[in-house]
Amino acid sequence: MDRDEISGISREFEEVLEQVSAGIQPAEQVTGQPVPDEKLSGQQSFEKNAAARAVQEQSASSQGAREQQEAGQPVSGRIKAWKQPQDKAVKELFYAQEPDSCQKEHNGENRTAGKAAKENEYRDDGEVNGGGNNVGNNNGGNNGGDNSEEYNTEEYSEEEYSQEEYSDEEYNEEEYSDEEYSDEGEYSVGREESTRCGGILHPSDGLIAAFFIPVIVLVVIFAQRGIFPFGQESFLRTDMYHQYAPFFSEFHHKLRTGGSLLYSWDIGMGVNFAALYAYYLASPLNWLVMLCPKEYIIEFMTYMIVFKTGLSGLTFSWYLKKHNRTSDFGVGFFGIFYALSGYMAAYSWNIMWLDCILLFPLIMLGLEKLVKEKKGMLYCVTLGLSILSNYYISIMICLFMVIYFICLLILEGKRRARDFFISLVQFGGYSLIAGALAAFVLLPEIAALQSTASGDFNFPKTYEMYFSIFDMLARHIGNVQTETGLEHWPNIYCGVAVFMFFLLYLACKKIPVKEKAVFCGLLLLFFASFSINVLNFIWHGFHYPNSLPCRQSFIYIFLILSMCYRAYMHLEETPKKHIAAAFWGSVCYVLLAQKLVTDKAFHFIVFYVAILFLAIYAGLIYFYKNPRRSRTAAALLTLAVVAVEAAVNMTVTSITTTSRSAYKSDNEGVIELTGDLRTGNGFYRVDKVDARTKNDGAWMNFPSVSLFSSVANADMTAFFKEVGCEGSTNAYSSVGSTPLVDSLFSVRYSLYNSRQENPRIQLKEFSGETFLYENPYTLPLGFMMPDIMETGWKRDLPNPADVQNNLCDALDAPPVLESVLGENNAKTFSFTPEEDGEYYICVMNHQVKSVKMTVGETTKTFDSLNRGYLVETGYLKAGETVTLENKDNSDELNAEAYLFREEGLKAVYERLNGNPFILGVWDDDYLEGNVDAGEGGTMFLSIPYDKGWTATVDGNPVTLRKMLGTFSGLELPEGRHTIVLTYMPEGLKMGAVISAAALALLLMLAVGGWLIRKKSRKPTPYDRLDEEWHGEAFPKRKHIQNK
Secondary structure: OOHHHHHHHHHHHHHHHHHHHOOOOOHHHHHOOOOOHHHOOHHHHHHHHHHHHHHHHHHHHHHHHHHHHHOOOOOEOOOEHHHOOHHHHHHHHHOOOOOHHHHHHHOOOHHHHHHHHHHHOOOEOOOOOOOOOOOOOOOOOOOOOOOOHHHOOOOOOHHHHOOOOOOOOOOOOOOOEOOOOOOOOOOOOOOOOOOOOEOOEOOOHHHHHHHHHHHHHHHHHHHHHOEOOOOOEEOOOOHHHHHHHHHHHHHHHHHHHOOOOOEEOOOOOOEEHHHHHHHHHOOHHHHHHHHOOHHHHHHHHHHHHHHHHHHHHHHHHHHHHHHOOOOOOOHHHHHHHHHOOHHHHHHOOOHHHHHHHHHHHHHHHHHHHHHHHOOOHHHHHHHHHHHHHOHHHHHHHHHHHHHHHHHHHHHHOOOOHHHHHHHHHHHHHHHHHHHHHOHHHHHHHHHHHOOEHHHOOOOOOOOOEOOOHHHHHHHHOOOOOOOOOOOOOOOOOOOOOHHHHHHHHHHOOOOOHHHHHHHHHHHHHHHHHHHEHHHHHHHOOOOOOOOOOOOOHHHHHHHHHHHHHHHHHOHHHOOHHHHHHHHHHHHHHHHHHHHHOOOOOOOOHHHHHHHHHHHHHHHHHHHHHOOOOOHHHHHHHHHHHHHHHHHHHHHHHOOOOEEHHHHOOOHHHHHHHHOOOOOOOOOOEEEEOOOOOOOHHHHHOOOOOOEEOOOOEHHHHHHHHHOOOOEEOOEEOOOOOOHHHHHHOOEEEEEEOOOOOOOOOEEEEEEOOEEEEEOOOOOOOEEEEOHHHHHOOOOOOOOHHHHHHHHHHHOOOOOOEEEEOOEEEOOEEEEOOOOOEEEEEEEOOOOOOOEEEEEOOEEEEEOOHHHOOOEEEEEEOOOOOEEEEEOOOOOOOOEEEEEEOHHHHHHHHHHHOOOEEEEEEEEOOEEEEEEEOOOOEEEEEEEEOOOOEEEEEOOEEEOOEEEOOOEEEEEEOOOEEEEEEEEOOOOHHHHHHHHHHHHHHHHHHHHHHHHHHHHHOOOOHHHHHHHHHHOOOOHHHHHHHOO
16 A cells, blocks of 8 residues: 555545534435445545445454364454454444534544544454443443543553553463453453443543542531631541641651651650651652641641542542443542542541552552453552551551452462462562562561560450441441441441442342352451451451551442442343332341441431432432433432532531641740750750640650650650659650659750749740740759669559659669658548648559549549559649549549659759760761760660660760660760760661662563563554554654654
């Protein structure tokens, strides 16, 4: 074929498309009668000739297939586009039956459409099978389907569907037989590609709806609740209030000031910030906080949650689109319910989990591509990002990946041993690479967890079931209060319509029985995991969750919505009697649940609302199946109902608020008072007496003592409880601290919300209602410690006051806490001070959790008293009676009161401060100073012991050792020495090397795979046409199209 012939064909082709786009149809279409050749125009004649050629080619291919079958040879299930039946080939080539609106959507101009059509003639039919009738595909009820949208070159590019990707070698006849791609044998492509459009909706609008509807719903709820900027409320909730906001603030401070991301002095007396980052802050999106002003960090977090929620709906809809190979608007409905599910209603404030939720559909899609197409890049990259973003939720994802991989092998069925081995190696290899990509944050986190209470594994010794499957299923009913406490209820709401669609899924004959068995088995596994204690323990990383139960339930929601979408795809073929049976079956379950479920979370109105929405959905399905209905109207009505149902559930069960102004009320004063302390002031720590959270130091960026974090050091917690301070599994704080403990912890300053009458402390400065006081007798960061302090101090005494006095006794100092006469009467304890001073009360009954203290007309409540801290009464005047009342139960308090004696503190200070460590350089991960060791001995450092710290003495490396069960120390010879301490988190260097190697390996695999596919690709007729026209092969065609 020479250039002139090709140019003539091209001109005729463009003329045909111009007439089609203008609404001119061939006469045969208008009249329904064949037209003689002599009456056909040039372009119509060309169309008819093209159709005839397609028929001849199809006939030849059919004859060849019959000959192959007779000869006993396998016939490929992947029919090439140029071997399609006549009607399909003509539609794909000319879009002759498309409305003008579709024409414009698919082709910006006729020339682009012509090129797209020409490409589509040579695409694999295995990828685009036609058919499909879904809500939102406005094609006037066309059963066969007008497959124009699927050939949009913008959505399905040459790279995606090129022969490079689907080579003959990759899709050989043995791997992909006719049986695999039949409607009965293929579990994931049970729907043919449906891409019809029309009216005001485009099929891809479903993806847009899946993103924007959840975003709009949340923003509207925020506005209704007065969340900033719509008011002075905030979305700070539970851990977001106590942990995430302070840690984001510390991260923001380090990024803005150039501080080290390895260590922080602002919380917990010093913590491994790399481990904190890995647990709470590792999402790549969090780095955007650097662009945010400090005063809007809360809003950054809040609207990042909104953005991630929208992305979750988008990725799930994208999964449904790719997994089922459909371009159906209806994927948006299911994406909305995924994004606004009960899981998100309960845990959306948990910003660090949301990256895993939005990545999970992509991980699933990647695993399916790995098993079915031998392509593991998507799986590896998305799983690696998930592990990087939050390793904890990724543990659950990785566990499910193993289970789902086995399910995929079962569904594939016909694999030989060699194919199974290849899939297994690929799965294991890509999974290991994914983990290795995140090793630079994963290894430091694993090392840090060894020193936490989470490092203990206590596997349950007995089996226990929490509740029945019937009761768990009831959690699919909307507007039921979410569970975030210590109960084990799963939050699995994802639209009440799942009751109907699940029954339709089971009844649908188009869905293979094997698929139903596998997916129902997965649902049963999750019900068991929610209810049986051992499985619950395993799913949560071999720990019981401390509140926030069933954290893996987003996977269940993903599965049930995927199954329901499979039923939704076949609504067109579903008999009306099946729909009626599904509706009444769902209503019967709701009525039974109203009778049998006794959980207080179920208000009586939720059952009526559930039946109402079931009726609406049933009506919409009947409306959709009406041949005279408008598909666009059906889609918009369904979208509105879905949005309303999801919004109502979120409004009722989620989005609690706290006062933004109260949270930030004293921030300006604290920052002003603590901002200049570090300049030439040596080492110090600050105690915020009226703390809002245990992480106030991180929120307002000053060095502090307290910490609430899942990576809290367990030894620090134990020491704090020994000396009378608050300590729990994931937290320790200065609550209950005495001046002696403050001195040991180098707490030089204290922040109060009012002026203090205590003469022991000195007012240094104030700003507004915030006052900064300086504590006398504060010990430095390090000092030469007498041996008797380590060997003679008894810290295992039951009374913390006795522990502190025992230290004084070991150092030959007077006691710091003097017992005061008091009276225990059943639930109360009272005493009357005989002199002014600071008083403390020790409650020896550790079963008491809450007490109320009354001093004159002032009352104050102390909660979580079972954590072992001393009750601080403050500075009291002589004659003021103090009464402590048990608010928890009727047990006797068994309490004792103590008066603090400053003489004892002064004596201890003089004994320990004789040879101080004088700090010259104080950075986040670097300390340098001098010490006169005298005759030599042990230098004590009030730094939590961490293997990441290394020390040199006069340039010579020395080993740090653990002291007093939790602090650091080093042995020094006599004389004066220069001490240098540097910090490098344990495992970080090794993790960085592993991550770099994994990244290099992944790039090599990607490039190598691309080269192999390119080399093994066989030329297509279009390639030969290019070579004949331009003298060059396929890659040049892209350049020509872009001109």
